[in-house]
Amino acid sequence: MPKKSEIKLLGTTASPYVNRVQFALNLKSIEYEFIEENLVCKSELLxxxxxxxxxxxxxxxxxxxxxxxxxxIIEYLDEIKSDVHRILPSDPLERADNRFWANYIDNKFFPLYEELRMTIGKEGKEAIKKQIIEGSVLLEEVFVKFSNGNDYFGGDDVGYLDVVLGCFIPWRKLIEKYNEFTAFDEVRTPRLAEWTKRIWSHEAFKDVIPENGTIVNFYMILQKYKPPRVV
Ligand SMILES: N[C@@H](CCC(=O)N[C@@H](CS)C(=O)NCC(=O)O)C(=O)O
Known part of the structure; x- marks a missing residue:
């Protein structure tokens, strides 16, 4: 079992990818040391x-x-501490299906939010919002299939896809607010709307959620270093 000093996480609290590892560490009750990285001036360690x-x-x-x-990293943690809160399912086919949708979330769904941030112009933005909403409806179907009538993608407890998609909630909220829409709304995607509230107040996620000011600052840094463009 890893001791406190054995695990160190290099990250920044505003990063959803870092938050998802923190979420997994909390689920597994693994204590760790957090090393804050400055992405504007990257450390030698990074x-x-x-x-x-x-x-x-x-x-x-x-x-x-x-x-x-x-x-x-999450899969590694799941393997080294397999006796506490399994994140991935034990069945190989179910694991493959989980990985497929994680890949969809990371490589198709969430990048649309960055594209939305980067796009200037109403028409371009509306086209991206439409794709996000289509993606949300698809993810609602995935949720219905995976949760099998329970509260989480993982069934009756948080699983891999809950961690993978859950970490984006703070960023999605911010970008949706700036662009005046809600992807996981109660009419189109009722299960995901409920799920969002459940994850947000989950014990293992609560202390991982970056403060609003932290995300807004990071957003401003992105606006400066990767500014939006007209399409
Ligand atoms: N696929 C990576 C993505 C990690 C990522 O994009 N991290 C961002 C922070 S949110 C970063 O370090 N960006 C620095 C850069 O792009 O130079 C993962 O899942 O860990």
Missing amino acids: LTSNPVHKKVPVLFHANKPPICESLI
Whole structure:
């Protein structure tokens, strides 16, 4: 069982990818040391521990080589502490299905929010919002299938997709507010609307949610370094 000093997480509290690892660490009751990274002026530690992507999160487990990429870190944690709160299902086919949808969320669904932020012009923005809403309806169907009448993607408790999608709630809320729409609304996606409230107040997620000011600051940094463009 990992001791407190054995696990260190390099990250920034405004990052949803870091938040999802923190969510997983809490679910597993793993104590860890948080090392705050400055993404505007990246540390030597980040550059040497994640030389390929130069991104957070990075997990350090004792003196082992660093582990990069949030989903890989979560799977690692699930394997080293398999006796507490299994995050991925034990059935290989179910695991594959979970990974498929995690890939959809990370590579198709959430990037639409960044595209929305980057786009200037009503027409372009409306087209992206439409894609986000279509994606939300699809995710509602995924939720219905995975939850099987229970409260979470993982069934009666938080599972992999709850962690993967849950971490984006604070960012989605902010970008949706700035763009005056709600993706997981009570009419179109009632199960996801309920699920959002449930995750938001979940014990293991509550202390991971960045303060609003922290996300707004990070948003402003993005606006400065990766400014929106006319499409
Ligand atoms: N696929 C990566 C994404 C991580 C990521 O995009 N991290 C951002 C912070 S939210 C980052 O470190 N960005 C620095 C950069 O793009 O230079 C993961 O799941 O860990």
